[in-house]
Amino acid sequence: MKKGLFALALGTFTLGIAEFIIEGILTDVAHNMGVSIPQAGHxxxxxxxxxxxxxxxxxxxxxxxxxxxxxxxxxxxxLGSAIATISPSYGLLLCARFVQGLPHGALFGTGAIVAVKIADKGKGTKAVAMMCAGMPFANLIGVPLGTFLSHIISWRMPFAMSTVMALVTLYMIYRWVPDVEALPNNGMKAQFRFMRSPAPWLIIAATFLGNGGILCWFSYISPLLQVNGGFSAASISLLMILAGLGMVVGNQVSAFVADRIQPGRFTFYLQLIAALALLATFFLSSNGYISAILMFGICACLFGIGSPEQYHIVKHSEGGEMLGGCCIQAAFNLGNALGAFLGGIPVSIGLGYNYPALMGVPMALAGAICLLIFHKKYE
Known part of the structure; x- marks a missing residue:
């Protein structure tokens, strides 16, 4: 891996810890800050x-x-991580989390442009996948480590760890990322011209719908594995490492395969597999081991799709590459929010924890259709 790509991957690794660590330490934060679990969920x-x-x-x-x-x-x-580390109140911690989120989409958008520029010819998707590799590795290594430190020391330790990683990232970017030219400055309006084409909208819609469908299921993965699958609460941490391993595998397969069989076609296949796996989860969740295997596969699909989508939006947003790259991250997070909400509907009316997976199937299929249309018309 080129040093510049490693520095960018370190940035996405740090972002992965910052984004996902809160799920593992939510109870600790709530108890220490004197707020309810739903309030801490904010x-x-x-x-x-x-x-x-x-x-x-x-x-x-x-x-x-x-x-x-x-x-x-x-x-x-x-800055956001440091404020979170020393926050004396829930209100200031909320502000710190907002600051932590500010650079997320912008770093992915800018990093994707740099990754494509420094990539070898015909290896653009692979370069973006290597940049994005930090995110699944954060779920595999960083988040479990941060959760462990929270339980044995303090919930502030993961934020302190994120602060240190951000400073290391800052130094590595300064040393190793090439000082490539700025994009042409054709004015504010020129950045939005790419939105006149259906191509970027198909990619954005696929990201929103595909991730939303998977998050319908993943938001309730812990009770699904325990209540339906019969796993103990103590085994969930190990199962989350399995999910993180699936994310790593999906990202790495994407890095080596997507450029060879066309990224649009590749992502369509993965999204379709994810939709079918969600349907299988609904019917087979009572078998814990099958449910865990399906979890690994769905997580692999989730992170196998992300890098090609990030690459394609840069390719199809000429004049507004940074804005296009950010739109993917916004679509990803909005899909997460909608997926978690929709997945909670059947649970709130007393249906089983396998029903969120069923809720996610039509969204995942809709995302696959968007990717298929994109592949047929624009690739």
Missing amino acids: LISIYALGVCAGAFSLIFMHKYRPRNILLFLSSLIA
């Missing part, structure tokens, strides 16, 4: 709002050189 939502707000701020930064933007964004991650 720390997840506020991060997503920060992602959306920060993503679209890039329309004002496009004239700056990408490396300088990445340095600024890394500084924001460090």
